[in-house]
Amino acid sequence: MKEYWTSLASLLGVLAFCQSIVSSIFPPELRYAILKLTGRLFSLFSSYVYFDITEIDGVNTNELYNAVQLYLSSSVSISGTRLSLTRAVNSSAVTFGLANNDSIADSFNGAAVLWEHVVTQRHSQTFSWRPLPDEKRGFTLRIRKNDKSLILDSYLDYIMERAAEIRRKNQDRLLYTNSRGGSLDARGHPWESVPFKHPSTFETLAMDPAKKLEIMRDLRDFAEGQEFYQRTGRAWKRGYLLYGPPGTGKSSMIAAMANFLGYDIYDLELTEVHNNSELRKLLMKTSSKSIIVIEDIDCSINLGNRKKSCSNGGNRGGSSSFYEAAAAAEMRGGGGGGSDESGNSITLSGLLNFTDGLWSCCGSERIFVFTTNHVEKLDPALLRSGRMDMHIFMSYCSFPALKILLKNYLGVEEPNAAGVWNEIEAVIDKAEMTPADVSEVLIKNRRDKDKAVAELLEILKVRAATRGGIGRRYEAVEEEQEKRAVEESKEGEAADEFSGEQSEEEEEDDKKKIK
Ligand SMILES: Nc1ncnc2c1ncn2[C@@H]1O[C@H](COP(=O)(O)OP(=O)(O)OP(=O)(O)O)[C@@H](O)[C@H]1O
Numbered sequence: 243m244k245e246y247w248t249s250l251a252s253l254l255g256v257l258a259f260c261q262s263i264v265s266s267i268f269p270p271e272l273r274y275a276i277l278k279l280t281g282r283l284f285s286l287f288s289s290y291v292y293f294d295i296t297e298i299d300g301v302n303t304n305e306l307y308n309a310v311q312l313y314l315s316s317s318v319s320i321s322g323t324r325l326s327l328t329r330a331v332n333s334s335a336v337t338f339g340l341a342n343n344d345s346i347a348d349s350f351n352g353a354a355v356l357w358e359h360v361v362t363q364r365h366s367q368t369f370s371w372r373p374l375p376d377e378k379r380g381f382t383l384r385i386r387k388n389d390k391s392l393i394l395d396s397y398l399d400y401i402m403e404r405a406a407e408i409r410r411k412n413q414d415r416l417l418y419t420n421s422r423g424g425s426l427d428a429r430g431h432p433w434e435s436v437p438f439k440h441p442s443t444f445e446t447l448a449m450d451p452a453k454k455l456e457i458m459r460d461l462r463d464f465a466e467g468q469e470f471y472q473r474t475g476r477a478w479k480r481g482y483l484l485y486g487p488p489g490t491g492k493s494s495m496i497a498a499m500a501n502f503l504g505y506d507i508y509d510l511e512l513t514e515v516h517n518n519s520e521l522r523k524l525l526m527k528t529s530s531k532s533i534i535v536i537e538d539i540d541c542s543i544n545l546g547n548r549k550k551s552c553s554n555g556g557n558r559g560g561s562s563s564f565y566e567a568a569a570a571a572e573m574r575g576g577g578g579g580g581s582d583e584s585g586n587s588i589t590l591s592g593l594l595n596f597t598d599g600l601w602s603c604c605g606s607e608r609i610f611v612f613t614t615n616h617v618e619k620l621d622p623a624l625l626r627s628g629r630m631d632m633h634i635f636m637s638y639c640s641f642p643a644l645k646i647l648l649k650n651y652l653g654v655e656e657p658n659a660a661g662v663w664n665e666i667e668a669v670i671d672k673a674e675m676t677p678a679d680v681s682e683v684l685i686k687n688r689r690d691k692d693k694a695v696a697e698l699l700e701i702l703k704v705r706a707a708t709r710g711g712i713g714r715r716y717e718a719v720e721e722e723q724e725k726r727a728v729e730e731s732k733e734g735e736a737a738d739e740f741s742g743e744q745s746e747e748e749e750e751d752d753k754k755k756i757k
Pocket residue numbers: 446447448449486487488489490491492493494495615636676677678679681
C-alpha cells in the first residue's frame with residue numbers, strides 16, 4: 243500500500259513538472275490552440291454535445307437559467323442526493339433545486355438528457371457599475387448528438403413554458419381593485435393589488451354536484467383551449483353570468499374559480515370609472531390568466547352611485563328599466579362625452595366594447611364574470627352568447643347542496659337520528675333558505691352536531707310553512723326573463739348599436755322619465 247502511494251505521488255510530481263515546462267516553453271496563444279485542438283478531438287470522438295447555460299449572460303440575467311432551475315425543481319422528485327430549497331417573495335410554496343455541482347437526468351420525447359449544475363468561484367473583479375456575484379453559476383446540458391436537432395428547440399421551449407406555469411402556481415394569487423378610480427400610481431398602473439387568500443374552492447361550494455362538475459369542466463376546457471380558440475378565430479376569453487338571490491354563493495363561486503384555475507382577480511368597481519376611455523385603459527392593464535369581475539352589474543351599470551341606482555331599480559320590473567337607465571345615461575353622457583353629477587359617463591356600448599369589442603382581445607385567456615341579483619334587469623345585448631357564454635343560476639340551498647354544507651361544517655355524512663334525513667329532504671326546497679343562512683345555523687352549533695341538525699330542521703320547517711313558493715316564483719320569473727332576454731337578443735344586433743339608434747319618440751320618452 244505504501245508503495246502505491248509513493249508511486250502515485252511521484253507520478254503527480256512528474257505531471258506537474260511537465261506542465262510547468264509546457265507553460266514555460268509554449269506561449270499562451272499556442273497553449274490555447276493546443277487546448278482547443280484537444281477539445282475538438284475529444285468532441286469528435288464523443289457521442290454527446292454539451293450546452294452551457296450561464297446565470298449571467300454578459301451583464302444581463304439569463305432568463306433560460308432561471309427557467310431551467312424552476313423546471314428542474316418540479317422534476318427533481320426528491321431523488322437527488324442534495325437539494326437546495328428556496329421560497330420566493332410573495333409565494334407560499336417552497337421549491338426544490340439542484341445543489342451545487344450536482345446532476346440530474348431527464349428525458350424528453352424519449353431522448354435522455356443530463357443536467358449538471360456547475361458552480362465555480364469568479365476571479366477577482368475589475369470595477370463595474372453592476373458588480374457580479376462571487377460565484378459563477380450555470381447549467382450544462384448533455385444530450386446525444388443524434389438527438390440534438392430532434393429535441394433542442396422544442397425542449398427549451400417546453401422548459402420555458404413549464405417554468406412560467408410553475409412560477410404562476412407558486413406565486414400567491416392577487417386581487418386587484420380600481421378603487422383609486424382612473425388615476426395611476428407611481429409605476430403607471432391603475433390597479434392596486436393585495437394577495438388573494440380566499441379559501442373558497444369547488445369542494446367547499448354547496449351546489450348541485452352535476453352543475454358544479456359542468457362548470458369545472460367548462461373552466462378546464464377554457465384554460466386548455468388555446469389551440470381551439472386559435473383555430474376557430476375566437477378571442478381567448480369567456481363570460482359567466484352568476485345570478486340569484488343574495489347569499490347563494492356568487493362571490494364564493496368567483497373565488498373558487500380563481501383558486502381552481504390559479505388566476506388573479508380584477509374586481510372592477512364600475513362606479514369608480516368615469517368614462518369609456520378610462521374603462522378601456524383599465525382593461526388594457528389587466529394581465530392574461532385573470533378573472534375580471536363586475537359584481538352587482540344591475541346596480542353599477544346604471545352609471546350613478548350604487549345605492550341610488552339600486553333603490554331606483556328595486557321596484558322596476560322587466561328589462562325595459564335597464565334600457566331606460568342606459569338610455570338616460572347615454573343622453574347624460576352625450577354618447578360618452580359628458581358626465582352626470584358624479585362625473586360618471588360610462589355607457590352601455592362602452593361596457594359592451596369592454597367585454598366583446600376589439601379591445602377585449604388585448605391580452606388573452608381572460609374570464610369575465612358578472613354577478614346580479616336581478617337578471618331580469620339586464621340588457622339582452624349583455625346576456626348574449628359571446629359576452630356571457632354561460633348563465634349560472636345560484637339557487638337556494640337544495641338537498642344535495644345541504645349535504646355538502648353538513649359535511650364541510652360538521653363532518654356529518656348522515657344525521658344520527660333516524661328519519662331526520664327524510665324530513666329535511668321533504669322541506670328543504672319549500673323553505674328556500676340560502677346557503678349563507680344554513681351556514682350560519684351550522685356555524686353557531688358546530689360543537690354539537692345533533693343540536694345543529696335538529697335546529698336546522700326546525701328552522702326549515704318554520705320557513706317552509708311561512709315562505710312556501712316565493713323562491714320558486716322567483717326562479718320561474720328569472721327563467722321567464724332569461725328566455726325573453728335571449729329571444730330578444732336573437733332578434734338582431736339592434737341592441738349592440740343601441741347607443742346611437744333610438745327613435746326620437748323614445749328619446750322624448752326617456753327625457754320625460756329622467757325629469
Ligand atoms: N353555495 C355556497 N356554498 C358554500 N357557502 C356558501 C354558499 N353560498 C353562500 N355561502 C356562504 O355564505 C356567505 C355569503 O356568500 P356569498 O358572498 O358568496 O353570496 P353572494 O351570492 O355573493 O351574495 P350577494 O348577492 O349578497 O353578493 C359566504 O361567506 C359563504 O361562506
